[in-house]
Amino acid sequence: MLIAATIAILVVMALTIVRGCMGPTLYDRILAVNMFGTKTVLLISLLGFVMGRPEFLDIAIVYALINFISVIGVLRFSDSFGFKPPHQDKASGEKGS
């Protein structure tokens, strides 16, 4: 069951990467990265159990934190998190790769 769950998560991670590469807007990419991060947290916890050394959950915690901080960072430093008044920036779909 553990292995099945791991595989499922790997599949989802692949899907999120697809969305991250495709993602028409910047926010789709951010979303994909965020989701990728949460899935990595799960993957690490699962892997700890699969390999029989579950004391390494610390890494999963760090991932969760770092993921949060990066997403906040992305939002803070992309031009939209409160720097400009709402609805002024019309170029919403600009390329963000």
Place this chain on the structure above:
Amino acid sequence: MMDIALNISSAICLFLGSFLCLSGGVGIIRFPDFYTRMHAAGVTDTLAASMILIGLMLQNPDAIVISKLVMILLMTLFISPTTSHAMAKAAMNSGLLPLLDKKENKDGVKSS
């Protein structure tokens, strides 16, 4: 007896979690615009993560491991909605409009 019960419930939790994860993954690919995708990601994520983590908790009797898992769970429950909120707000602020009706609102989404 207790062992079997634990194992079965853990398996169920893990299965549910994986299923929700997969559905979220499909959702993030298939849904038409950013806000619906976020919905897919956010809602299933929270539940899927808790399911998997609970499933893992049931597998291991060690107190430290369980407490760490609880910590991860709590953090996901805190962080996931917050990031979703922040993202939605940022997207809204930048002028990205939800796809309400394809006829009204073409420039908001498909401008790229």
Place this chain on the structure above:
Amino acid sequence: MAMLSGIYGLLSASLFVTMDAVDVAFTEASIGAGISTLLMLTTIAMTGRTEHSVRHKPLLALAVVFVTGALLIYATLDMPYFGDVMAPANLHVMPRYIQDSMAEIGVDNIVTSVLASYRAFDTFGEVVVIFTAGIGVLALLSFARRPEDDAEISSDNISMHEQNLIVRIVSKILIPFILLFALYVQFHGDFGPGGGFQAGVIFAAAIILYAMLFGMSVARRAINQTFVQLFAAVGVLLYGMVGVVSMLNGGNFLDYNVLSEDPVAGQHLGILIIELGVGIAVATVVIIIFFNFADRIDILKHKVNKKL
């Protein structure tokens, strides 16, 4: 682009976990996926996301890449296979670390004992590298701040940060928790993955989160920059002093055996102190680097706003 590299960092980190390198995964998670990505984002925020993808010299690049790649593939042909127990690397120096480190150093985590005792001098070099980077960034990006600009920026910031109430409250709950977790990682390095370096990065991440959400000027008031710089120096000096003290006690540089009556206790003490030195130095330097980058953004935005 930067986010993809963040994904790359996460991916490679999970790869490290599958290959049993927990400590490395820990670090890569916080560095590759966290701090590096954040720094790239700040840079992109300053330089703009516009790009014209001109690929110059593609032929030359391809040639170089092809030659090096071919050489590497050629090199792999005689390598021991992946995971081979009998590979020379696993037979020569490494067995002593596994068999004797418990008796010689008495620390569960072999990575920590190699890092902090057998090859402590490398780690000292690593602390110096990161300190050098901090000083280098200071030398490049620091500037004299004018108080009136500061006031205006902070008023800009306050109006801006009132909008993000929910994120701020959640973060306020999280930050003490993160700091606690950093301390746990710092002192748990002997038994599990972790140690000064990872702890320092996590600690700095908490401060960075605070600075991002409450504005640079608020953070600046909470954390005095001169003080942080001095602390970074203290971290490096702490590490060096352990070595000097062991020299004064009659051992070689960084020989912890002489720090205490009992060699193993001495090793424990030495590792504890140098890990602390590493933690302090890394945390402060990462804070210095981030603050200098973010300050530039604030000034830049301020100028733009003024023009508007």
Place this chain on the structure above:
Amino acid sequence: MMMILGLYNYWIVVGLMMIGLYIVIAQGNLVKKIVGLNIFQTSVFIFYISLSKVDGGTAPILVDGISLYSNPLPHVLILTAIVVSLATTALGLALVVRIKEAYGSIEEEEIQIKDNQEC
């Protein structure tokens, strides 16, 4: 066949390295060059870690009852190397920021043109 199974890991790493190196050389955008450098370095880290892996071994943290561990030495080296790569990235990006302020551009060709005008 044995060879492919035994070495596939290294080949993938080599592929990654070359992608990174290609980006560094061929990209004109200074930030992207640094990203390429990062990819290049990270793949070298993966290479080191893969040579530390031992079949059937586990993470090098001593636990009773386990006698086969992965090689800890490359882990230590890579911890150091990761820090070095962070330091390089930070310094490189600081330079990019200054270059942007001084030249108004972060494209290699534009900078070169501006330099040639000055000479």
Place this chain on the structure above:
Amino acid sequence: MLAHLPVLQVLLPLMAAPLCLFLRRPYLVWIFTLIVSGLAFLISISLLQQVMVSGTIVYEMGGWPGPWGIEYRIDKLSAFLLLIITAMSTVILLAAHTSIQKEIPKSRQIYFYILYLFSFTGMLGIVSTGDVFNVFVFLEISSLSAYALIAMGKDRRALWAAYQYLIMGTIGATFILIGIGLMYQMTGTLNMDDLARRLPEVAQTRTVFAAFAFFIVGVCLKLALFPLHLWLPNAYAYAPSIVTAFLAATATKVAIYLLIRFTFSVFGLSFSFTTLPLQTLFVVLGLIGIFVASTAAIYQKNVKHLFAYSSIAQVGYMIVGYSIGTTMGLMATLLHLFNHALMKSALFLALGAVMYRIGSVQLSSFHGLGRQMPFTMAAIVAGGLSLIGVPLTVGFVSKWYLVLAAIENGWWPVAVLVLLGSLLAIIYVWRIVEAAYFKEPAVATDRVREAPMAFLIPVWLLVAANIYFGVDTRFSVEMAQAAAQSLFGVSP
């Protein structure tokens, strides 16, 4: 305390650097840095004596022996290099305070000294360590600080030069890292001595061959050997004068040291010079480097650029001597290391003085300087003569041995080409002399005065050394010979 000298040599500047942050006043920091560098110089003299008397010194870090821990291993070659680096750094620092006042804003001067000390430390560390991974760490310390130091130049092109150097330098360092990994995989050790013992067993594998290739390419990137030299001219030309003088005197020397150390002590002479066409390749690259760089130097308008290209040419001479592959050739290379450090630091320091007074080092602004700054210009001429290789200067000594080595080996064409290269040097040095003495000054005469004593003292110290070691060659030749012989003795 004598037993700890090997580590103190590196530790002293290393610990001094963070302490500088506490001093807070540039002047104090300068004095402090100068004292530290002077002490390091004394330590290096004492180390040299120890090595000459008792042979190689081994110092075990943390008390862990051999391949398990890191050890410092100081033999004659390292001691010689340590002496060069510390001496150059001390002399150059004498002028630092005055020069920096003009070129770097006051708020950043402390950072300058810290970075300078780190760069200094890194080089000392590379030279004294006996562990290959430790080489990488210290290489990064010295290069990271060098990038930042170069970027502190006034001109905005300094930033671009530093960026290019950063990219090239990091690729080079990563190549070295790959080489270390491959070697580790085949032998399981990182200790140089241990490697030298274990490598012959696996010398015939492709992996070791590739490791060797990656090392050489990585080091050559740092070395600025001919096709990989593109980063060097700009980096030297736009860095602050002190930095240019320091890097020109030491950085390429350390890279050459690495090359010699790896080919001779780690891989062993028989492997390095027989399995690969390395010898021919290096001779050809070295010679092309001499001619291309010297020709490029002739056409430069910026004098710093001119001497930077001349540095690349000098690297070519060293490589030619090294690849002859005899004791004599290696000796010539080591002599040239020492001598080139002397002349280039004198030249770049004198340029720093010109920069201090005029604010520019364009060739056109040199017009008439021969009368306005007679002592500085005389120093430049003396350095230039040494560069050409006129008898009674150090340049003559090393070229003499180089030509002797080539002839001894029966490589007549190489000897002739080396002499031809010197002719090119005459041309580019003449251009400066012409500008300084035979052109009318562009600026009003009374505005430009002689450089301050802070410059003149170190510059003339170096010039005096140039002439002294050109006349009395006992010390340098003896040292170079001893080091070369010990290298050939260790590896049959």
